[in-house]
Amino acid sequence: MAGINTMIxxxxxxxxxxxxxxxxxxxxxxxxxNYETVGSPLLHNPLVKTRNVNVFYAEKQAIxxxxxxxxxxxxxxxxxxxxxxxSTFLRCLNRMNDTIDTCRVQGDIVLEGQDIYDRxxxxxxxxxxxxxxxxxxxxFPKSVYxxxxxxxxxxxxxxxxxxxxxxxxxxxxxxxxxxxVKDELEGSGTGLSGGQxxxxxxxxTIAVSPDIILMDxxxxxxxxxxTAKIEELIAELxxxxxxxxxxxxxQQAARVSSRTAYFHLGKLIEVGETExxxxxxxHPLTEAxxxxxxx
Amino acid sequence: MNASTLVLVLIAITVASYYGGVxxxxxxxxxxxxxxxxxxxxxxxxxxxVTWAVIPALILLLVWTIYEASVISNMVIALLPSETASLxxxxxxxxxSRIANVAxxxxxxxxLGEAYRPAVERMIELQTFTARYKPILxxxxxxxxxxxxxxxxxxxxxVRYPVERIFNILLFLCSGIAVLIxxxxxxxxxxxxxxxxxEISFFDFVFGTQWSPQIAIRADQVGASGAFGVIPLLVGTMxxxxxxxxxxxxxxxxxxxxxxxxASVQVRNIVKPLLEILAGIPTIVYGFxxxxxxxxxxxxxxxxxxxxxxxxxxxxxGLVMGVMIIPFVSSLSDDVIxxxxxxxxxxxxxxxxxxxxxxRKVIIPAALPGIVGGVLLAVSRAIGETMIVxxxxxxxxxxxxxxxxxxxxxxxxxxxxxxxDQEFDNAKTLAAFALGLMLxxxxxxxxxxxxxxxxKYREQYD
Ligand SMILES: Nc1ncnc2c1ncn2[C@@H]1O[C@H](COP(=O)(O)OP(=O)(O)OP(=O)(O)O)[C@@H](O)[C@H]1O
Ligand SMILES: [Mg+2]
Numbered sequence: 224m225a226g227i228n229t230m231i232x233x234x235x236x237x238x239x240x241x242x243x244x245x246x247x248x249x250x251x252x253x254x255x256x257n258y259e260t261v262g263s264p265l266l267h268n269p270l271v272k273t274r275n276v277n278v279f280y281a282e283k284q285a286i287x288x289x290x291x292x293x294x295x296x297x298x299x300x301x302x303x304x305x306x307x308x309x310s311t312f313l314r315c316l317n318r319m320n321d322t323i324d325t326c327r328v329q330g331d332i333v334l335e336g337q338d339i340y341d342r343x344x345x346x347x348x349x350x351x352x353x354x355x356x357x358x359x360x361x362x363f364p365k366s367v368y369x370x371x372x373x374x375x376x377x378x379x380x381x382x383x384x385x386x387x388x389x390x391x392x393x394x395x396x397x398x399x400x401x402x403x404v405k406d407e408l409e410g411s412g413t414g415l416s417g418g419q420x421x422x423x424x425x426x427x428t429i430a431v432s433p434d435i436i437l438m439d440x441x442x443x444x445x446x447x448x449x450t451a452k453i454e455e456l457i458a459e460l461x462x463x464x465x466x467x468x469x470x471x472x473x474q475q476a477a478r479v480s481s482r483t484a485y486f487h488l489g490k491l492i493e494v495g496e497t498e499x500x501x502x503x504x505x506h507p508l509t510e511a512x513x514x515x516x517x518x
Numbered sequence: 519m520n521a522s523t524l525v526l527v528l529i530a531i532t533v534a535s536y537y538g539g540v541x542x543x544x545x546x547x548x549x550x551x552x553x554x555x556x557x558x559x560x561x562x563x564x565x566x567x568v569t570w571a572v573i574p575a576l577i578l579l580l581v582w583t584i585y586e587a588s589v590i591s592n593m594v595i596a597l598l599p600s601e602t603a604s605l606x607x608x609x610x611x612x613x614x615s616r617i618a619n620v621a622x623x624x625x626x627x628x629x630l631g632e633a634y635r636p637a638v639e640r641m642i643e644l645q646t647f648t649a650r651y652k653p654i655l656x657x658x659x660x661x662x663x664x665x666x667x668x669x670x671x672x673x674x675x676x677v678r679y680p681v682e683r684i685f686n687i688l689l690f691l692c693s694g695i696a697v698l699i700x701x702x703x704x705x706x707x708x709x710x711x712x713x714x715x716x717e718i719s720f721f722d723f724v725f726g727t728q729w730s731p732q733i734a735i736r737a738d739q740v741g742a743s744g745a746f747g748v749i750p751l752l753v754g755t756m757x758x759x760x761x762x763x764x765x766x767x768x769x770x771x772x773x774x775x776x777x778x779x780x781a782s783v784q785v786r787n788i789v790k791p792l793l794e795i796l797a798g799i800p801t802i803v804y805g806f807x808x809x810x811x812x813x814x815x816x817x818x819x820x821x822x823x824x825x826x827x828x829x830x831x832x833x834x835x836g837l838v839m840g841v842m843i844i845p846f847v848s849s850l851s852d853d854v855i856x857x858x859x860x861x862x863x864x865x866x867x868x869x870x871x872x873x874x875x876x877x878r879k880v881i882i883p884a885a886l887p888g889i890v891g892g893v894l895l896a897v898s899r900a901i902g903e904t905m906i907v908x909x910x911x912x913x914x915x916x917x918x919x920x921x922x923x924x925x926x927x928x929x930x931x932x933x934x935x936x937x938x939d940q941e942f943d944n945a946k947t948l949a950a951f952a953l954g955l956m957l958x959x960x961x962x963x964x965x966x967x968x969x970x971x972x973x974k975y976r977e978q979y980d
Contacts, residue, residue, distance in 0.1 A: 322867055351870030361861035364884050373879065374869040424865070431869055 258288075261505045262495035264484070266292040270465055271316065271435065276330035278311050278320070278489075285311045289330075289491045291484060293435075298457060298466045300476035300497065303486035304512065309469040312486065313437050316467065317353035318346040334435075351378055354428035358440040360420035362412035362427070367404050370412040370423055371395060374431035390430055398426035399456050418449025425456065429464075436460065438468040442475065454479050473513055477501050485509045524653045528575065528660060532568050535664035539567030542671045550673055557676040566677040569684055570667035575660035582652055590648075594641045599633040617641060707958065710951035717945045718746045723952060725749065729915035729926075731935060731946045746949055748956065750917040754925030758836045758907060759900040761921055765840025766900075767893055770847025777848070778855045779877055790852070797845040801905040808838035808910030820922060830912035833921040839906050843896045850892030854885040891972035898964040902957065904929035928953050 269292035278286035285308045293299055301309045311320070318339060320326040332339050339349050351374070362370050371391045374380075381387045391408070395401040400422040404410070412423055421441055428436055438457075442450040450472075457466060457479045470476050476483055476497065483500040485493045485508070493500060493509040504510040543563035547553045553560055591614060602613065617634060619625040621641040630638065715723070726747015773793065777786050813834035820827035827833075858881050866876040882889070904927075912924035913934050935950040 317868070319864065319868060322864065347870050347872050349870075350868055354870075355864075355868040357861060357864060357868070359861060361859070361865040363862060363865065363880055373866070373871075377869070377871050377875050377879070427865075427869065 258490055258492075260290060260491045260494060262493045262500070264291045264491065264494040266294050269293055270295040270335065272331070272333040273315075274331040274333075276312070276315060276328065276332060278308070278315060278329070279327045280323070281325040285489050286315070287489045291491055291494060293465060293467060294482075295465055296461060296463075297482060298461050298468065298480045300480035300483045301467065301469045301486060302471070302473060302476050302483060302512070303492075305471075307486040308489040309486050310439050311489075312491075313439055313467060313469055314355070316435070316437055317350045317355055319350070319355060321346050351431050352433050353435045353437060354431060354433035355437040355439065356421070356424050356428055356441050359444050360417055360424050362415070362420050362423050364411065364413050366409045367395075367412050367415070367423060368408040371426050371430045374427060378431055380431070394426040394430040395423075397429050397456075397460070398422045399452060399459075400426055416449070418445045418452060421445060421449065421453060422456065425453070425460075429460075433464065435465045435467065438466065440469050440471060443471065450475070473501070485512060487512070524579075524656065527653075527657055528572065531571055531575075531657070531660045531664060535567040535571040535667065536564040538664065538668050539564035539671060542668050546671060546673055556673050558678040558681070562677045562681045563671050563675075565681045565684070567664055567667040567671075569681075571660045571664035574663050575656050578659055579652070579656045582648075582656075586648055586652075590641065590644045593644060594637050597637040597640050621645065704958070707951050707955045710948055711955045714945060714948035714952045717948070718952075722746060723748055727917055729931070731931075731949055744945060746945065746952075748928075748953070750915040751926060751928045751931055751953070753917060753919065754832065754911070754915070755901055755927040755929075757832050757919055757921060757925055758839060758911060758927060759897055761833060761836025762839035762843055762900045763893070763897060765837055766843040766847045766896060769840075770844045770896075771851050771889065773844070774848045774851035774855055775877060775882075778852050779873065779881070790849075793845050793848055795845075796842065797849075799842070801842065801903065802909075804838050804842050805905045805909035808834050808906050812838055813910055816922075825922060827922045828912070828924040830910060830914075830924040831922050832911055832925045835907045835909075835911035836921065838910060839900055839903055842903070842906065843900055846896040846899060847892055850895065851885070851889045854888030854892065855881060857888070858884045887971050887974055891968040894964050894968035894971070898961040898968070901964070902929060902961055904933060908933060928957050932957075 271293040273289060273291050276286055276289045277284060289312060301313065303309055311326075314320045315328050315332060316339075318328075320328055328340060334349075334353070337344060363373065365373070368391055371394050372387055375387060375390050381390060392401065392405075395404065400419060403419060404415070404423075412420065415423060421444070425436075425441070442453050445453065454475060457468065460466060461481075468476075468479065480497045482494065483497045484491060485500065485504075485506070487508050493504060493506045495505075500509065501513055504513060540560040540563060543556055543558075543560045544553065547556050547560075550556075556563075594617065595610070595614065598613075602610065605613065616625065616630060617638055618641065620627060620630055620634075621638050622645075627638075723746050726745060727749045728745040728747045729750045731744045731746060773789075777790055777793075781789065809830075813829060813831060816831060816834050816837075817827045817829055862880055862884060863876055866880045867873075871879070907927045907930050911926060911930065913926045913930050914924045915926050915931070916923055918925060932950045932953050935947060935953075940947045
C-alpha cells in the first residue's frame with residue numbers, strides 16, 4: 224500500500240517540478256461508441272458479469288457499452304470525474320435504477336448465472352442479495368435496534384425475538400458500532416453522529432446477509448476519523464462480502480480496493496489491479512485523472 | 519365640502535407631495551452630480567413628504583370627527599332652559615334628537631317651544647362651522663406639512679432611517695389591528711359568557727345532561743326554568759365528528775398515499791386538483807346533499823334491514839361532513855408524505871423492501887406526526903362546521919350515541935338560539951356566547967396540539 228501512495232506522490236512531485244512540460248492532453252474524440260476498455264475488465268469465473276450495458280435517462284445516455292466482471296470477495300473501486308456515471312452503473316447492479324421512472328437499462332447483468340434484469344427475477348429479492356449503502360447516511364427515524372432489525376423482519380429471516388437480537392448484535396459488531404451503541408439500542412438512529420449513522424446503515428445492510436455490498440461514496444459526508452473507521456470496516460468486510468465502492472478519494476480507492484475501474488463520460492476506460500492502475504495506468508485519460516490533471 | 523371630496527383632495531395632495539419630494543430631491547442632486555450624492559434615494563424623499571402631509575392631517579381629521587358630536591351636544595345642552603335639568607337621561611336624549619332634527623330642518627320649529635330657540639340656533643351655528651372649517655383646516659394642514667417637508671429636502675437630510683421606521687410602524691399597526699380584533703372578539707365572548715354564568719351555574723352548564731333553552735324566554739311562562747346542560751350538545755358534536763373522521767381519515771390518507779407514492783405524474787396532476795375542489799364546495803351545498811340525498815338514502819337502507827332511522831340522523835350529517843373534510847386530510851397528508859426524504863425510500867428499497875412495506879414501515883411512521891397534526895386540524899374544522907349539521911342532523915338535543923338518531927351540535931344550537939329578534943339580556947341568548955366560548959376553547963386547544971405536533975415533525979429532518 225505504502226508503495227502505491229509514494230508512487231502517486233512521486234507523480235505529483237514531477238508535475239510540480241516541471242509544470243510547463245507539454246503533456247499530450249487526451250483527445251476526447253478518441254473514445255467513440257466502439258471503444259475498448261483497456262486493462263483487465265473480464266475475469267474467469269466472476270460473481271457478477273456485465274456485458275454491453277447501456278443506460279439511458281429518458282433520451283440521454285449515461286452509460287455506454289460497459290463490460291465489467293466482479294470476482295467473489297474482491298473490493299472493486301469505481302473512480303472517475305463527477306457525472307461520469309459511476310453511481311448509475313452501481314445502481315444497475317441491484318436494480319435501484321428501477322425506482323427512477325425515466326431510467327432504462329440495456330444489456331446483460333448476470334449474477335451467478337442469473338440475468339438480474341430477467342422478467343423472472345424479483346428486484347426485491349435481488350436487493351436482499353445485493354445491498355447498497357448510500358453517499359449520505361440515511362438511517363430510518365426509528366431506534367438503532369429497529370434500523371438494523373428492519374431488513375431481517377421484512378424478509379422473515381427470524382421467528383424468535385432472541386434470534387433477531389442476535390442478528391442485530393452481530394451486524395452492529397461487524398459494522399464496528401456495537402461498542403458505541405450497545406447501551407442505547409432504543410435511542411434514535413437519527414440521533415447518532417454522521418459516521419455512526421453511516422456505520423449503522425452498513426450494519427443495516429449486513430443484517431440481511433447480502434452477497435454483495437454496493438457503496439456509493441460512503442465516506443463523502445464524513446470527517447477523516449469516521450472515514451478511517453469505515454475504511455477499516457471495509458478491510459474486514461472483504462473477507463465475507465464482495466464490495467463495489469464508488470469514491471472520489473483516490474487515496475481511499477488505493478487503500479481499500481484490490482481492483483479499480485476508471486469511468487469517463489459514461490464509458491469504462493480502464494480496469495486493472497489497483498496497484499497497476501495507480502502506478503502504471505495504460506490509458507492517457509486514466510493517467511490524467513489519477514495524476515490530478517482533471518476531474 | 520363633503521367627506522368623499524375631502525378624501526379625494528387628500529389623495530391628490532398625497533400624490534403631489536410624493537412627486538414633489540422625488541422631483542425636488544432629483545433637482546437638488548443634479549448640480550451635485552447625480553442621485554448618488556443624496557443621502558437617500560429620491561423615492562424616500564417622496565415618502566417622507568407624503569408622511570409629513572398626510573399623518574398630521576389624518577390625525578386632525580380623526581380627532582375632530584371623534585369629538586365633534588360630544589362637543590356640540592355639550593354646548594347645545596348648556597343652552598337649554600333650566601327646567602330641563604330635571605329630565606332623566608332618556609328624556610334628555612329624546613329632546614336632544616328633536617333639537618337636532620329641527621336644526622337640520624327635518625322637523626318644523628313649532629314642534630319645539632320658543633324656549634329652545636337659542637339651543638337650536640347654537641346647534642345650526644356649530645354645524646355650519648364644522649362643515650366649513652373642518653375640511654379647510656385638514657387640507658391646509660396637509661399642504662403645510664407637504665411644503666415643510668419639501669423645504670427640508672436636502673442632500674444631507676438622511677430620510678432613509680425615518681422612512682424605514684415609518685414602514686415598520688405601519689406594518690406593526692396593521693398586524694396590531696388583527697390581534698386587537700381577535701382579542702376584542704374573545705373578550706366580548708368572554709364577558710357575555712360571564713353574564714350567562716351569572717344566571718346559570720357553571721357546573722350546571724358543563725355537566726348538565728339536559729338542554730332545553732327554549733322554555734326560558736319569559737319569566738311568567740309555564741316551566742320557566744330552562745335547562746342548559748351542554749353534555750348532549752357535546753356528545754352530538756363528538757358523534758358527528760367521529761363519524762366524519764371515520765370517513766375522512768381512511769379515504770383521505772389512502773388517497774394521499776396513492777397520489778404521492780403510486781400515481782403517475784399525469785394522474786396526480788388531474789386527481790389532486792379534483793380532490794381539492796371538494797374543499798371549495800360551499801358547505802351549504804353539502805348541506806343540501808346531506809338532507810336531500812344522503813339522509814333519505816340512509817333511512818331507506820335502514821328500513822330495508824328493519825332498523826329505525828330518524829329522517830335527520832347523525833350518520834347522514836357525519837358521512838357528508840367526512841366527505842367535505844377528505845381534501846383537508848389528503849392534502850395535508852400528501853404534503854407530509856412528500857416531505858419524507860427520498861433517501862429513506864431508497865434506504866428501504868435498498869434493503870429489499872417492497873413498495874407497500876416501504877410505505878407501511880418507513881414512510882407512514884416517519885410522516886405520522888404530520889399526519890396526526892393534519893387530522894387534528896381536520897377535527898377542529900369538523901367541530902366548528904355548522905351548515906351541514908343544521909340541515910342534516912336536526913336540532914333535537916338528544917343525549918345518545920346512536921348514529922341513527924337525530925342529534926344536535928354546539929354550532930347548531932348557537933344558530934337556533936340567535937335566530938330571530940332577540941334581546942341580549944336573558945339566559946337563552948347569552949347561552950350562545952357560552953357555547954361559542956366553549957367551542958373556541960376546544961378548537962383552540964386542538965389547533966395548539968396540532969401545530970405543536972406538526973412543528974415537532976418539521977424539526978425531525980432539519
Ligand atoms: N435521475 C436522473 N435523471 C436524469 N439524469 C440523471 C439522473 N441521475 C443521473 N443522471 C445523469 O446521468 C449521468 C451520470 O450520473 P451519475 O449520478 O451516475 O454520475 P456519478 O459518476 O455518480 O457522478 P458523481 O461523482 O457526481 O456522483 C449524469 O450526466 C447525470 O446528469
Ligand atoms: Mg454519484
